[in-house]
Amino acid sequence: MNTPQPADAPTAAAAPRRWPWLLAVALVALGLGLFWWMNRGHTSTDDAYIQANITMIAPRISGTVVRVPVTDNQRVEAGALLFELDPADHEARLRQVSADLAAAEARVQVARAELDMTRTRAPAALAQAAAAVRSARARAEKAAADERRYEALFAKDQIPRQVLEQARSSHLALQAEAEGVQAGLRGAQTLAQQIAAQEAALASAEAAVAQAQAARDQAALQLRYCRVTAPVAGRVTRKNVLPGSQVQMGTPVLALVGDQPWVVANFKETQLEDLRVGQPVEIEVDAYPGRHFSGRVDSLQAGTGSAFSLLPPENASGNFVKVVQRVPVKLVFDPAPDPALHLAPGMSVIPRVDLREQGGARLAEAPP
Structure with missing residues (x-):
């Protein structure tokens, strides 16, 4: 009669011990599948920070x-x-330049009054000087005629020499008076030049007022500063x-620090293909665990982060090792967060972009 083999008993006993491992593998696969299902159509990065003005x-x-x-x-x-x-020094300076301005304005008033007076007096003075010239010339001509007449009478011994000498003296005096009046007329005729000079003086005084006004405005500005x-x-x-x-x-x-923060997310360049302007973003801030903020994709920086670093990489010499670059993408909060929340520049965030919305322009094609 055949007896059972002893080796079969351990094999049958080991079969139940494989179930926990199979169950663990199944749970891991289920978790990975669930993670893929929940994150399909999304992209994220943990290299993101809050920025503000x-x-x-x-x-x-x-x-x-x-x-x-x-x-x-x-x-x-x-x-x-x-x-x-x-403000003490600036208040004193303002008082000083205000006094200078008042003095400059007074000089303008004096110059304007003198100019008005000269303009009013010039026509009458010129007419009076011309009339005096005509009168003096007439008297001088009459004296010259009297002298000639007395010379003729003296030649006929009809008058004494004394009368002739008086006539000559009168002629010379009236001729000198006519020349003096003529000089006065020439002086009156220079009133036009005098008016021009006074107009220039008035313009200079007005320029001094403008300069003093500018100095006062500057002093007032300094005081306001x-x-x-x-x-x-x-x-x-x-x-x-x-x-x-x-x-x-x-x-x-x-x-x-301004009250309107935004997020700068440094996505890998391989993640940019499906990013669109206006795509919704779910933002998690490390400082506020469990709280989610809404936002949207706004724009793409024109250059990678390394291109704007203090020492940009030089890839034209030596051996080259390709490294995936990161490009800053601006994300804006929508709606804006409560200003009472302390969302400070530099805080770490994790944005999660919904790639299923493809209605906006690609970041590379977005208008400025």
Whole structure:
């Protein structure tokens, strides 16, 4: 009679032990399939960061800080006072140039009055001088005729020499008077040149007024620069100013981070083929786990990240190893996040772009 083989018992006992492994493989395959199913039509990258407009604030004049009403990380509205410089020197300068302007305006009034007076007096003075010339000439001519008549009478011994000498003296006096009046007429005829000179003096005085006005405006502008206000709404960061500090013109002393952040996602160049402008984006911010933000694809940077680095790669010499480049893509929040949320530049995010919407233009073809 045949007896059973002892080796068959271990083989039959090992079969049940394979089920856990098969089950694990099946679960892994199911998970991978589920992951593929949920991520099909999407692309993502973890090389993405929040960006925002950063406005560096620097005084437009040098001076001593007397007041700083803001604190670090405080949110301010556009036009809010950030700090104030000592205005004493600029107030004194404004008073000085205002006095200079008043003096220049007074000189203009004097020059204008003299010009008006000369213009009014010139015709009458010229007519009076011409009439005086005519009168003097007539008297001189009459005296010359009397002299000739007395000479004829003296030649006939009808008058004494004394009368003749008186006639000659009268003729010479009236002739000299006529020449003096003629000189006065020539002086009156120069009134046109005098008016032109006074007009030039008035123009010079008016130019001095304009110069003084510009100096006063500049002084008023310098005084207004003592109050440094926020050009845009945002949060105060990198504040390096205190009351009593000496600040220099053009040297930044604080920064304002804007309230409208966006995301710069550095996608691989192999991921750009299916990206379109306007595609919806789901954004996860590492600082707010479990919270999702909505956005859309906006634009593509005209150059890879390495092309704008401090030391761009030089691939024209030596051995070359091809490396997949990353291209910054701008993603905008839609709708805009609550300004109360602290979405600061540099925060890490993970954007997930829905590639199934293909209605927009390709990033490479997007209008500027």
